Amino acid sequence: MKKYPHAALVASLLAPNLALAAEPTPLDPVLVTATRTATLASMVNAAVSVIDREQLDLLQAADIGEALNLIAGIDVIRSGGPGQSPLTVFIRGAESNQTLVLIDGVRLNDGINSLAAIEDIPLESIERIEVVKGPRSSQWGADAVGGVINIITRGQVAQGFHGQLAAGAGRYQSRDYSARLGYRQADAGLALTLQQQDSDGYPPFAGSQVAAGHENLAVSFNGDAQIGENRFSLSHLQADGNTDYLGSAFDTQAKQYDYSRRSSRLAWERPLWAGWMSTLALQLGGDDRDEQQVGFGTVPDYYRTERRALDWQNDVTLGAHRLTVGLNYQDEDTKASVSDAQFDASTLSKALFVQDALRYGAFSALGALRYTDHDSFGGHTTGAIDLGYDLTRDLTVGIGYGTAFRAPNASERFLSFPAFSFYANPDLDPEESRNLEASLKARLGQAQTLALHVFENKIKDLIATATDASFNTTYVNVDRAKITGVELDYQLAVGRWGLGVNGSLQKPENEATGERLLRRASKSLTANLSRRIGEHRLGLNVQAVGDRDDVDFGSFPSQPVKNGGYTLVNLTGELKLPQGWSLSAKVENLLDRDYVTVFGYQQSGLATYGTLRWSW
Numbered sequence: 001m002k003k004y005p006h007a008a009l010v011a012s013l014l015a016p017n018l019a020l021a022a023e024p025t026p027l028d029p030v031l032v033t034a035t036r037t038a039t040l041a042s043m044v045n046a047a048v049s050v051i052d053r054e055q056l057d058l059l060q061a062a063d064i065g066e067a068l069n070l071i072a073g074i075d076v077i078r079s080g081g082p083g084q085s086p087l088t089v090f091i092r093g094a095e096s097n098q099t100l101v102l103i104d105g106v107r108l109n110d111g112i113n114s115l116a117a118i119e120d121i122p123l124e125s126i127e128r129i130e131v132v133k134g135p136r137s138s139q140w141g142a143d144a145v146g147g148v149i150n151i152i153t154r155g156q157v158a159q160g161f162h163g164q165l166a167a168g169a170g171r172y173q174s175r176d177y178s179a180r181l182g183y184r185q186a187d188a189g190l191a192l193t194l195q196q197q198d199s200d201g202y203p204p205f206a207g208s209q210v211a212a213g214h215e216n217l218a219v220s221f222n223g224d225a226q227i228g229e230n231r232f233s234l235s236h237l238q239a240d241g242n243t244d245y246l247g248s249a250f251d252t253q254a255k256q257y258d259y260s261r262r263s264s265r266l267a268w269e270r271p272l273w274a275g276w277m278s279t280l281a282l283q284l285g286g287d288d289r290d291e292q293q294v295g296f297g298t299v300p301d302y303y304r305t306e307r308r309a310l311d312w313q314n315d316v317t318l319g320a321h322r323l324t325v326g327l328n329y330q331d332e333d334t335k336a337s338v339s340d341a342q343f344d345a346s347t348l349s350k351a352l353f354v355q356d357a358l359r360y361g362a363f364s365a366l367g368a369l370r371y372t373d374h375d376s377f378g379g380h381t382t383g384a385i386d387l388g389y390d391l392t393r394d395l396t397v398g399i400g401y402g403t404a405f406r407a408p409n410a411s412e413r414f415l416s417f418p419a420f421s422f423y424a425n426p427d428l429d430p431e432e433s434r435n436l437e438a439s440l441k442a443r444l445g446q447a448q449t450l451a452l453h454v455f456e457n458k459i460k461d462l463i464a465t466a467t468d469a470s471f472n473t474t475y476v477n478v479d480r481a482k483i484t485g486v487e488l489d490y491q492l493a494v495g496r497w498g499l500g501v502n503g504s505l506q507k508p509e510n511e512a513t514g515e516r517l518l519r520r521a522s523k524s525l526t527a528n529l530s531r532r533i534g535e536h537r538l539g540l541n542v543q544a545v546g547d548r549d550d551v552d553f554g555s556f557p558s559q560p561v562k563n564g565g566y567t568l569v570n571l572t573g574e575l576k577l578p579q580g581w582s583l584s585a586k587v588e589n590l591l592d593r594d595y596v597t598v599f600g601y602q603q604s605g606l607a608t609y610g611t612l613r614w615s616w
Contacts, residue, residue, distance in 0.1 A: 045398035073504030080204025083214030093508025094146025125220035135404030170609030187226035205249035297340035
């Protein structure tokens with residue numbers, strides 16, 4: 001393992017005369033994703049990151065992918081400009097379909113390819129984004145191999161009537177309009193957010209002159225009411241639109257598809273008696289994509305996922321223990337037509353999960369166990385244990401071990417093309433991982449925190465394609481991967497200054513070949529600096545990423561290639577004006593660097609954007 005280049009500088013900040021903060025600070029946010037219960041970040045041994053509403057406002061990101069670029073060790077891979085699909089996310093070198101994405105705890109990953117269309121989720125509807133690196137299948141089920149991204153919507157509304165209107169514009173004829181209304185009286189509140197995004201885009205392929213545009217209309221609704229001891233809450237987020245795309249750099253006209261993404265949660269929370277809180281949640285999700293032209297078949301392709309789930313969680317405090325026990329029932333319908341090959345399938349899964357969080361003096365422990373009964377592969381058990389010990393009030397060491405799995409998706413199990421001798425495999429086993437991790441966390445007074453994580457994640461039974469002697473191709477469990485790495489995160493919040501620096505060194509490799517896994521960087525570093533000037537704010541974001549291995553699929557036979565490393569600099573600012581008005585501006589790719597994350601596709605050059613807001 002290479003030595004982290006800034007380790008000596010950061011280590012010099014470990015001054016013993018700085019005391020532990022007595023109260024939670026902005027450096028110690030409360031999050032729910034790591035343990036399914038509200039927990040201070042400092043009390044979690046796992047590597048966690050939170051991007052809050054204040055950061056999102058200053059960042060002025062066009063989508064969630066831009067926001068995730070704030071976190072080193074996350075590879076955000078784009079095939080072109082706004083709305084281009086797929087926008088994939090690799091956490092700690094794991095596959096993109098091994099990243100679980102949630103909206104208010106509701107699964108967003110589709111059932112067709114196990115991917116989440118985060119490029120279409122509106123940022124105006126988001127309160128914060130919680131990221132937990134490492135396996136979390138014991139808490140959240142399938143697909144949480146590399147980590148979990150939980151998108152928390154804006155449900156909290158102050159007393160009275162409030163609102164905000166905004167209009168923005170920028171390069172590539174980008175337009176962004178939004179409206180947010182909220183009302184609360186006593187113990188009941190409602191919030192509604194609308195956002196319309198349009199962009200003419202730019203040619204996704206290098207050398208092409210055909211631009212790919214994107215339209216997205218999103219609506220989110222949140223409501224809550226306290227009636228006696230009962231608390232009811234509702235959240236719904238939906239995005240509908242149309243996206244242009246090119247099949248190759250030789251296309252002279254863009255193709256199009258329509259889409260709809262939906263996520264809903266209705267929850268009833270009630271204390272059963274002292275120390276016991278019970279939450280029953282109905283979860284609904286949907287993902288549709290409809291091509292607007294005929295491809296290689298006789299009818300346009302389409303993809304459908306409809307998911308219904310019931311989640312019952314009980315949190316019980318017993319002395320030094322916080323026990324969580326729950327049941328999850330999920331019914332998923334998937335159907336698709338690809339080049340006239342069709343399937344229509346239903347998948348049922350049931351799960352029982354148990355977790356115990358213990359705090360005893362300087363010692364902490366968290367143990368979790370989940371049993372999943374799945375239609376495609378039967379029963380499967382995952383577990384996790386995290387142990388922590390406070391060496392001093394300011395310094396905690398930890399060690400953890402966890403397992404996770406990814407269930408075979410509908411395409412791998414049901415989508416066959418007999419005309420091309422390509423067949424699905426309904427007998428696939430789940431992909432499985434085992435992760436070992438050590439951590440060190442330090443609080444340097446009230447102003448600084450430092451976290452170091454070293455991990456090794458072994459993944460077996462990776463699903464890949466194989467061809468037999470008769471030239472029949474199918475999906476099989478063959479590959480193995482091993483990902484080792486070290487991550488360092490430093491946060492500073494003092495006076496009007498804020499600074500976050502995080503770096504990652506990792507080795508994601510195919511154990512069978514020894515080759516690096518495609519499109520994953522071995523090293524990355526991000527730095528985010530903010531400064532308040534009165535009521536105004538300035539922000540500077542720097543992202544440095546090493547090279548990535550890739551494949552030129554346009555050649556025959558396909559050839560290995562390398563995407564070069566790059567450094568991106570973004571400058572942001574917010575100017576507060578009288579009577580609730582504000583003006584925000586962003587300069588993206590300030591140095592106008594040419595870079596790619598997928599071979600053959602290009603990314604945005606220097607671009608400027610501005611937004612005018614009025615709040616009351």
